[in-house]
Amino acid sequence: MEAMYSSLLQISPCAGSRPLGGKPHVAAEFVFNRKNFGVNWKGMSKSPCRSASNQWRKFLVLSQCCKDYQTPTLELRDFYASFDKQCSLKRKAQEVASCLKERCIFLVGMMGSGKTTVGKVLAEALGYSFVDSDVYVEKAVGGTSVTQIFNEYGEKFFRDNESEALQELSLMPKQVVATGGGAVVRAINWHYMKQGITVYLDVPLDTLARRIAAVGTNSRPLLHFDSGDPYTAAFVGLFTISKKRSDSYANADARVSLHYLAANMGLEDISDLTPTAIAMEVLVQIEKHLKGNGDISTPTPA
C-alpha cells in the first residue's frame, strides 16, 4: 500500500516533463491502469475515510497527470466515484454499527451468492472481523478441506461440525460470518444465527451458475459431477438445492435481492453490481430491520 502511494507520489515532480506522445512513465502506466482505480482495487477498500488525506493527495496527482498527459478524465471520474462510494459505505456502516451494538451479521445464501466477497467488504466497513464458517470448520477438523470432509466422513459429519462452528461463532461479538450455503437447513443453526442479524443474499440461479462455472466446482462437493459442462452441472445442481432451501432462506431477518437492486440502480446486468454496492444494500436492509424492531427510532415527521 505504502509502495503504491510512493510510486504515485514519485511521478508528481516529473509529471510535466514527459513529452506528449512519448513512452509513458512506468509509474504513470500504473496510475492509469483502470483496474487499479476500479472498485476492485484492494487499497481503496481499506478504510477509505481514514486514509482520506492520502486519497486526496492521490486525487491531486491524478488531476495533474490528466492535465499533463492529456489522459481522458474518465479515469479520474471513475476513481472519484469509487472513492465516493467507499466513503458512503463507511458512513452508513458507522450509523448501522452504533445500532448493532456489536451483534454479529450472518450472511446466508446459496453457494456462490457472494457471502465471502461481500462479507469481507462489509466487515472492513463496520470495523468487524470476517469469518468464513466453512474455513472455521476446516480448521476445526484439522485443516481438512470441505471437499475432503464430505468425501471421507460424509455430509452429516460436516453438518455436525458446521452447527458447532455456528454455536461458537454466535457467542463472539463484532463479526461478519459468511455461512456455508447449507447452514440454513438445520433449525438449531437458526437459533445460533439469530443471536445476531441474519441477511439472505438472494442471487438468481443463472448468475450463481456462471460464477461457479468460472471458478470450477472442485471446492463445492454438492455441485461437482464428472460429466457435463460446468455451467449446466452447476445450474442443475443449484436448481435442485434451491427448491429444497427457499423456505429456509426466507427465515432471515433481511433479504438483499440482486435482481431488485440492479433494477433499482438502473443496471441491466446483475454482474455490474459491485461488492461495495451490495454491501451498502446489506446495511440499508439491516437498518430497515432494526427500525422495524424498534432498535432504531424512526424520526417522526415535523
Ligand SMILES: Nc1ncnc2c1ncn2[C@@H]1O[C@H](COP(=O)(O)OP(=O)(O)OP(=O)(O)O)[C@@H](O)[C@H]1O
Ligand atoms: N458482486 C460480484 N460480482 C462479480 N463476481 C462476484 C461477486 N460476488 C462474488 N463474485 C464471485 O463469485 C464467486 C463466489 O463468490 P463467494 O465465494 O463470495 O460466494 P460464497 O457465497 O461465499 O460461496 P460459497 O458458499 O460456495 O463459499 C467468486 O468467484 C467471486 O469472485
Ligand SMILES: O=C(O)C1=C[C@@H](O)[C@@H](O)[C@H](O)C1
Ligand atoms: O450449499 C451447501 O450445502 C454447501 C455450501 C458450501 O459453502 C459448503 O458449506 C459445502 O460445500 C456445502
